[in-house]
Amino acid sequence: MSGLTIAVHHVRAALGGARRLGIDTAPLLQGAGIPPLLLADDRARVTAEQFTRLIRALHQATDDEFLGLGPVPSRRGTFAMMCHACLGCPDLGSALDRATRFYRLFPGGPDLAVALRPDDGPAVLTVRSALHRHDEAAFLAACLLLIWHRLAGWLIGRRIPLHWAQFAHPAPAHADEYPALFGCPVHFGAPYTAAGWDAHWLTAPVVRDQPALAALLRRAPADLLGRRDYGTTVAEQVRRSLAQALRSPAPARLPEAGEIAARLAVSPATLRRRLRAEGTSYQRLKDTVRRDAALTALTAGREPIAALAARIGFSEDTAFHRAFRRWTGTTPGAYRLAGVTPRPGEAPPPGPPVPRGQQS
Structure with missing residues (x-):
């Protein structure tokens, strides 16, 4: 089945924190099935599954759900406890309010908020945290917005269409990737990172239970980055x-x-x-x-x-x-x-022959 692929720019950004921590990233890449040499090619791409495996490996290697990219680490398990806190809420609005208050308990954590615009405007999910410690701050802010939007949809069992998404950083070289990731028009150079959706979604009931959460947490939050739950544009x-x-x-x-x-x-x-x-x-x-x-x-x-x-x-x-x-x-x-990622002690199998005149 055809699936979304991820530009190598995002792979490089995800590795930035681990490298600053002195972690050897080559085994992490190989374990995810991503050839390290691929990072040198700006046109290279990886599959969503490869990217998800890499994010999970980085969570473990850094012991930080922010991958070493935030002002302070967020220990593994923080996201899970936040999700448990949300399950008892009657609707999405109260779940997101509880979740954002949960993260404000941790110094240096993301300052997330959900607000209603005046005059019956859309609900706005904002990421206002000081995530600018490193060059990859733009990547981390985009990841947080993606994860929280997709988690919101998961909680109510519905796809939530986004009207727009905006980012506090200037448009990157790979700006054309963002509309596909968020499924909506995207703007850069905004005062803060945020996304807007219809306010009525905040009244939707939370439908997930503990068994469903247990299944989600086996692969989250990394899996939420690789999922494609849109279809609204x-x-x-x-x-x-x-x-x-x-x-x-x-x-x-x-x-x-x-x-x-x-x-x-x-x-x-x-x-x-x-x-x-x-x-x-x-x-x-x-x-x-x-x-x-x-x-x-x-x-x-x-x-x-x-x-x-x-x-x-x-x-x-x-x-x-x-x-x-x-x-x-x-x-x-x-x-x-x-x-090809061979097993230890095993030579990579030969690939199919490249037709004459098509060799690199």
Whole structure:
């Protein structure tokens, strides 16, 4: 199944705290199935599962749920206790109020708040903490916003659409990653980091119980970063339709833009205009879905490259190789070989041959 992939910029940022603590990050990367050499390539990407494994390893190695990036450490287990405190609340608003008050008990912790804007405006979740000790503060603030938004949706068992997200830092080089992560328009250089959603969600009842929380905590909070619980923007609806077309074991035929427009009950011109307003296009989304499906397949298994190319809609191997080099700067065969993590004492298995003329 096609899944979201993560830019290498986020991987580098996640490692910053561990490196300052003198922790050898190479074994952590290898344990997550991420080749350390991949970090040198700005175009490189990792799967959501790889990123989740890395975050869990960093939590353990640093003994800090902020990965060594915050003003003070947040010991492992803090997030879990906050979640336990939320379960007894009748609705999401009171759960978030209790959770934010819980974190204010710890000096140097994030100053989180949920407020209602006047004139029946949206509810606003803010991250106002002094997370600017290190260069990776922007990454940590974005992670906190993601985790808290996704946790809120988990508590009520519903996807909460975001109207917007804003960040206190200037737009980074990889700013185009943010709309896909948050599923909404994103702005930079704001007075503080925040996201807005409809206020009525605060009255939704908390539906999770202790067994459900136990299941969540086996992988959280790291897993909340890798989950994709959106689908609220036009771009994400298009992306989901394209991803569904790639799930068939038979060679894929990706729907054309006109077919997608018909499914969404809009004209092709309206679809193009809405995607443009969200900073993307049908062709860009098509390339992204194919890229993420290819990276996930190359990381996860031994599917022959020719079969993979056909499955994600390429009529010729050479066209797939050209596209893959444009996406990542390398070939599918080289990427697969680089991603192999052998067991101790075991040599990596040979990758499939790269067609003549396609070698790195």
